[in-house]
Amino acid sequence: MTQEELTALKADKTVDARGTSCPGPLLAAKKAIGEIDKGQIMEVLSADEGTRRDIPKWCAKKGFEYLGTLEESGYFKIFLKK
Amino acid sequence: MTLALFSGSVDKLTAAGVILGGAAAEDMDVEIFVLLQAAFAFKKENAMTNERVAEITDKQDEFLASLKRLNAPHWTEAFRKAKEMTNVKIHICGFAGKVWHGEKLEDFIDLADDICGIGEYMTAAEESDINLFI
Numbered sequence: 001m002t003q004e005e006l007t008a009l010k011a012d013k014t015v016d017a018r019g020t021s022c023p024g025p026l027l028a029a030k031k032a033i034g035e036i037d038k039g040q041i042m043e044v045l046s047a048d049e050g051t052r053r054d055i056p057k058w059c060a061k062k063g064f065e066y067l068g069t070l071e072e073s074g075y076f077k078i079f080l081k082k
Numbered sequence: 083m084t085l086a087l088f089s090g091s092v093d094k095l096t097a098a099g100v101i102l103g104g105a106a107a108e109d110m111d112v113e114i115f116v117l118l119q120a121a122f123a124f125k126k127e128n129a130m131t132n133e134r135v136a137e138i139t140d141k142q143d144e145f146l147a148s149l150k151r152l153n154a155p156h157w158t159e160a161f162r163k164a165k166e167m168t169n170v171k172i173h174i175c176g177f178a179g180k181v182w183h184g185e186k187l188e189d190f191i192d193l194a195d196d197i198c199g200i201g202e203y204m205t206a207a208e209e210s211d212i213n214l215f216i
């Protein structure tokens with residue numbers, strides 16, 4: 001998705017993992033994905049540079065759709081669809 | 083994944099916790115074998131007070147302060163979280179336990195599942211796709 005599309009995207013669930021270090025955001029995403037239905041969208045907020053690379057790889061392995069990442073001030077918004 | 087956990091230092095145990103977190107995210111089954119120095123760290127009286135580091139020892143204070151600054155969980159919490167999220171079994175090597183005067187499972191923190199011999203590790207390692215030594 002384009003940055004404009006991601007900016008306009010409304011997530012069904014937001015996981016704020018900005019206070020945790022690797023692998024905290026990934027584990028927070030894993031926990032939260034069980035709380036949404038197939039087809040719903042989740043955004044993961046993380047200040048950890050490694051997480052923006054981990055989430056797409058995790059999505060590919062687990063069969064989720066990685067939609068893209070927005071770079072905000074001091075953190076990332078990482079979008080995926082279950 | 084099998085993990086032969088030899089080190090009893092918080093730097094290496096913290097690294098093991100990070101790897102365990104990655105394994106948990108991917109729903110991997112993990113078998114951990116607590117060997118020698120790690121058995122010291124798993125003793126009830128040592129787990130939360132042990133602050134030894136194995137590498138770059140002259141920067142121990144900076145390392146420990148950085149863990150706090152980064153809000154990194156204590157290694158026992160990282161292990162506990164991984165156990166909650168995926169199938170992690172922690173076996174204390176019987177010989178290692180005795181080295182540190184730990185004869186019974188109750189001598190170790192509640193993360194430990196049992197006390198076993200090396201044969202169990204060899205069997206698990208043979209069946210595992212990933213085998214690490216830390």
